[in-house]
Amino acid sequence: MTTTNELPKHVQRALNHLAHARALLHEVTQRERLRREIDELLAKGMSPTDALEHLRANPPAVNPGY
Incomplete structure (x- = not known):
């Protein structure tokens, strides 16, 4: 982004926070799916x-759907 199009710092932080939370949610979902498959x-x-x-021979492949 150029300096004229930059988002305010608090908006950037909020978007980064949301992206991080989404990544964590995806990680938890994958762990739960793997746990169920192992069970x-x-x-x-x-x-x-x-x-x-x-x-290991058949790793689960899941599209995160982003």
Whole structure:
């Protein structure tokens, strides 16, 4: 941005805060999804080691939808 188009500092801070909160929410969502997937694999009788190997071989890919 040029100096004539800059947003006020408090607006920039608010936008940065919102972007950071959104990133944190996405991270928590991914952790919960991974936890559920691990729980499902363990419920199917996989050992924890096998479940981790399965996830490493087939990593979950999720579009954040930004």
